[in-house]
Amino acid sequence: MSQSNIMPGFRPTIGFTLIYLALIVLIPLSAMLLKTFQLSLDEYWAILTDPRVLASFRVSFGSALIAAAFSGIFGFIIAWTLVRYPFPGKKLFDALIDLPFALPTAVAGIVLAAIYEPKGWIGKLVMEAFGIQIAYKPLGIVFALIFIGLPFVVRTIEPVLQEFDKAMEEAAASLGATRLQTFVKVILPNILPAAITGFALAFARGVGEYGSVIFIAGNMPYVSEIVPLLIITKLEQYDYAGATAIGLTMLLISFLLLLSVNGLQWWVRRRSGQL
Amino acid sequence: MNFTKPSKQLLILIAALLISGTALAERTLLNVSYDPTRELYQDFNKEFIKYWKDKTGEDVEVQQSHGGGGKQTRAVIDGLEADVLTLALSYDIDQIAEKARLLPKDWQSRLPHNSLPYTSTIVFLVRKGNPKGIKDWGDLVKEGVSVITPNPKTSGGARYNYLAAWAYAEKTLGSKEAAKDFVKKLYKNVPVLDSGARGSTTTFIQRGQGDVLIAWENEAFLAINDNENGKDQFEIIVPPTSILAETPVAVVDKIVKKNGTQDLAEAYLKYLYSPVGQKIAAKHYYRPSEPEQADQADLKRFPKLELFTVADKFGGWAKAQKEHFDDGGTFDQIYAP
Numbered sequence: 001m002s003q004s005n006i007m008p009g010f011r012p013t014i015g016f017t018l019i020y021l022a023l024i025v026l027i028p029l030s031a032m033l034l035k036t037f038q039l040s041l042d043e044y045w046a047i048l049t050d051p052r053v054l055a056s057f058r059v060s061f062g063s064a065l066i067a068a069a070f071s072g073i074f075g076f077i078i079a080w081t082l083v084r085y086p087f088p089g090k091k092l093f094d095a096l097i098d099l100p101f102a103l104p105t106a107v108a109g110i111v112l113a114a115i116y117e118p119k120g121w122i123g124k125l126v127m128e129a130f131g132i133q134i135a136y137k138p139l140g141i142v143f144a145l146i147f148i149g150l151p152f153v154v155r156t157i158e159p160v161l162q163e164f165d166k167a168m169e170e171a172a173a174s175l176g177a178t179r180l181q182t183f184v185k186v187i188l189p190n191i192l193p194a195a196i197t198g199f200a201l202a203f204a205r206g207v208g209e210y211g212s213v214i215f216i217a218g219n220m221p222y223v224s225e226i227v228p229l230l231i232i233t234k235l236e237q238y239d240y241a242g243a244t245a246i247g248l249t250m251l252l253i254s255f256l257l258l259l260s261v262n263g264l265q266w267w268v269r270r271r272s273g274q275l
Numbered sequence: 276m277n278f279t280k281p282s283k284q285l286l287i288l289i290a291a292l293l294i295s296g297t298a299l300a301e302r303t304l305l306n307v308s309y310d311p312t313r314e315l316y317q318d319f320n321k322e323f324i325k326y327w328k329d330k331t332g333e334d335v336e337v338q339q340s341h342g343g344g345g346k347q348t349r350a351v352i353d354g355l356e357a358d359v360l361t362l363a364l365s366y367d368i369d370q371i372a373e374k375a376r377l378l379p380k381d382w383q384s385r386l387p388h389n390s391l392p393y394t395s396t397i398v399f400l401v402r403k404g405n406p407k408g409i410k411d412w413g414d415l416v417k418e419g420v421s422v423i424t425p426n427p428k429t430s431g432g433a434r435y436n437y438l439a440a441w442a443y444a445e446k447t448l449g450s451k452e453a454a455k456d457f458v459k460k461l462y463k464n465v466p467v468l469d470s471g472a473r474g475s476t477t478t479f480i481q482r483g484q485g486d487v488l489i490a491w492e493n494e495a496f497l498a499i500n501d502n503e504n505g506k507d508q509f510e511i512i513v514p515p516t517s518i519l520a521e522t523p524v525a526v527v528d529k530i531v532k533k534n535g536t537q538d539l540a541e542a543y544l545k546y547l548y549s550p551v552g553q554k555i556a557a558k559h560y561y562r563p564s565e566p567e568q569a570d571q572a573d574l575k576r577f578p579k580l581e582l583f584t585v586a587d588k589f590g591g592w593a594k595a596q597k598e599h600f601d602d603g604g605t606f607d608q609i610y611a612p
Contacts, residue, residue, distance in 0.1 A: 050602075051611060119483045136467050136484070219426065219468045221610040232470075236345035236429045238352065238374060239602065 029251070035244040047245045052221055053230060060227040061253070063138060064206030067145030072199040074146075075153025076191070082154070083161040097154050100147055105211030112144055113216040136218030141226065144212040149202030156198035160191050189272035193265050200261040207254055301334045302536055304543060307357035309344040309431055309522075310473040311494045314501070315559040316361070322555065323546050327539070335539060343471030344431030351375070351527070358531050358540045361524045363431030364585075365390075366592035368525050377529045386524065392547035393561035395520040396582055397432075397439050399512040400479065400488040400495040407486045411514045412443035415487065416460040423485035424465055425475045427600055432472035432520075436489040437606065438595060439518035442588045446516075459609035480509070487512075491520065493560035496576070511578075519582040522561075 036044065047053060081087075082094055100108060116123040116134040123134050134140050164187070172182040210228040217224040227250055234243035306316060320337040327335055340347065340355070348367040351357045352375045360368055365383055372380045383390045401409050407420050415422050425433040437458065444457035467484055469475045472491055479488040480498055488495070499505040524544050531537040546552050550568040557569035566574055589595035599605045 052607065113482065117482050117484070214470070218466060219470075220466075221468075221607075222612055233426070233428050236343070236349050237601065238349060238370065242602070 032244050032248055032251075035241060036248050038241045039245055043241075044245050047242050048249055052225070053246060055222040056225045056227045056230045057250075057253075059138060059141065059224060060207055060250075063141040063226075064145055064203050064209075067142045067149055067206050068199050068203035070142070070146050071149040071153045071202045072195055075150050075198055075202075076157055076195060078150070079154045079157040079161055083158060097151050100151050105148065105209065106215065108147060109144060109212035109215030112147060112212065113140070116140060116143060116216065135216050136224070138217075138224045140216040140218065141213050141224060144216050145202075145206040145209060148209055148212060149206050152201040152205060153195065153198030156194045156201065157191055160194040164190055189268075192268050192272070196261060196265045196268065200258055200265075203261075204254060204258060207250070301336055302534075302539055303336045303338060304358045304536055304539055305338045305340065305356060306359050306361055306543075307340045307347050307351055307355060308361040309347060309363040310341055310471040311432070311476075311491050311497070312361060313339065313341050313473075314497065315493075315556065315561060318559065319547070319552060319555050322551055323543055326546060326551070327542065337543070341473075343425070343429045343474075345429040346470070351377070356530050356534065357527050358534060358536050359524065359526055359543055361522070363520070363522050364434065364592060365521060365523050366596055367431060368523060369592065371527070377527045378525060379528065382525045383523060385526075386544060387548055388564040389521070390523040390525060391521050391564055392524060392544070392552060393522065393556040393563050395522060395561055396492045396517045396580070397435050397489060397520060398492050398495050398517065398578075399514065400490050400498055400509050401512050402486060403508050403510055405510060405512060409487050409512050412440050412516075413447065415440065415464065415489075416457060420464055420487065421466055421485045422461060422464045422487050422489065423467065423469075423475050423479045424489040425472055426468040426470055427606055429470040430472055430475075432491050432494075433475075434595075434600060435491075435518050435520050437599065438585060438589060440489075441599070441605075442518065442583060443514075443516060445588075455605055455609065458605070462609055492562075492577075496560035513578040513580050516581045516583065518588075519584045521584065 039047070078097070082090065082097075113120075113135050115121050116126075117136065118124065118127050118133050120135070126132050126134060132139070134143055168186055168190075169182055172186045177185065208228065210226070210232075213226055214229055217226060217229075219225055219229060227246060231243045231246050231250075234240075234246065306320075308316060316337075316339050320339065324335060324337060327333060340350075340357070342350075344363040344367050347362065348370055351360065351371050360371065362368055368378075368382060369380070372378050372382060386392075399409055399415075401407070407417075408414065409420070414420065424436045427433040427437045440458050440461055441454050444454035445451060448454060448457060467475075467478050469478055472494060475488060476490060476494055476498060478484045479490075480502065488498075490498070495511045499509055499511060502508075524547060526537070526540045526544060528537075531540045547556070548565065553563040553565050553568035554570055554573070556563045557566070557573035560576070562577055563569045563574075585592055585595055589598070597604065
């Protein structure tokens with residue numbers, strides 16, 4: 001087999017990949033699975049259908065979905081601006097986009113809470129103008145997740161836009177397409193796969209995000225309690241089986257969602273003739 | 276730089292010497308504690324290290340770990356090698372004795388005063404001038420009063436808060452049902468549930484949330500006296516009745532045997548009962564178990580109020596935990612829609 005490969009080093013690299021997968025992904029996950037087996041199916045079901053657990057699933061997946069959608073739209077606009085228009089301080093702005101990657105999420109959470117709380121700089125203005133409270137409400141979770149998720153979208157769309165041939169737009173325009181038509185029929189199909197990837201990454205990150213959210217969420221049961229917090233709470237009551245049961249379910253749902261996002265991407269690529 | 280063979284060996288030798296050198300020179304004690312004891316133990320550790328050096332000539336180091344009581348307990352059960360525990364409630368140490376078997380179940384009888392070198396209680400911290408007129412537990416359920424308290428599932432202090440409110444309600448309203456209704460109303464007034472007492476204090480003081488913070492007595496004093504402008508911003512309200520917070524200490528037998536720190540750990544906790552330890556406790560607003568050892572000026576700061584214990588009102592921690600804080604307990608019930 002190694003002879004039929006053009007690239008050398010097939011065996012060591014595949015060996016490394018498998019060992020890595022086993023150590024970092026498969027073994028921890030199977031340990032989690034084993035722990036869940038301490039529960040009977042009925043017990044597992046009882047934990048999952050507990051109204052408080054269900055509520056936290058709604059909060060986590062709902063806010064991650066909304067935040068990822070926002071990140072998708074605004075991330076595209078930012079990426080577009082960064083690629084297409086020169087402006088002073090662009091390099092600096094470009095570097096700032098990555099900040100949420102590097103910042104400890106707890107720091108992000110504390111800063112966001114301080115700004116968006118009802119007495120904070122922005123929170124106060126929003127409170128006075130619209131009567132909407134951001135921090136310590138479910139809306140605060142969405143804000144934190146947009147902060148965390150935005151760079152994923154920008155960084156996945158940016159390279160695609162950079163490689164995108166402007167001549168295609170010019171051709172569309174010279175053939176009589178309106179600006180809207182050019183955008184919908186030429187630009188969008190080309191960047192949609194990248195945008196979906198960015199969306200999926202932002203969403204997956206948002207579902208699992210803990211550090212930044214707990215500082216701004218308010219953490220009220222049934223209202224603004226995210227799944228990871230509920231897992232921690234269960235652990236602190238020494239309910240390891242319950243915690244892993246929720247964790248496993250979260251893993252399964254995330255996996256299914258990411259799988260369907262990949263399917264969607266494949267379908268989009270096929271339709272736009274990229275496959 | 277070019278390392279020839281001998282210089283590499285030399286480096287290894289130096290490294291080995293350094294490592295063994297530090298290991299010989301000092302022993303380290305890890306004190307795993309709950310959230311608001313940071314300042315107390317920072318002070319106490321300094322004194323203890325001095326005392327131990329004078330007594331034995333040995334240099335030792337004391338490390339502290341703080342966090343919500345639940346998290347700390349779980350960390351110890353999961354393998355955090357605590358030489359001594361100084362936790363918020365005996366139930367947490369009971370759990371370590373029971374689940375990890377790191378110390379005998381009768382640990383609480385090994386030190387004087389039920390292993391309580393100091394105790395505390397729960398009081399209210401309000402904004403200056405007490406604009407909402409908070410005087411007693413009953414005022415916390417009034418409409419328009421915003422109350423800050425941590426999550427009793429994860430915080431030991433929050434459990435004292437919850438039980439204190441419950442006991443007040445059961446006594447004044449006459450039944451368990453009424454008490455449950457009371458705490459339900461109280462928690463309707465809580466806009467943020469932090470996981471530990473220090474988090475709630477931050478929410479109240481720095482974030483400006485809430486009209487009243489249900490707080491450890493020492494935490495409330497700390498907010499007023501050790502905070503810039505604390506006296507101009509906040510005041511302490513002492514309710515007529517509250518709960519006696521019994522905050523026990525224990526040596527973790529299995530860990531100290533393994534680490535060879537038994538004599539050190541035992542001396543450390545005994546020193547808490549000494550005049551020096553009692554003085555430091557009182558200075559940091561903990562009520563010393565042997566008040567005659569502490570400074571009179573410090574003792575005068577403690578307000579007099581009627582205190583009841585968890586054993587009196589709830590039949591002990593195991594029972595209280597099961598009835599109120601375990602999954603499906605009253606705390607879960609009051610949040611169910």
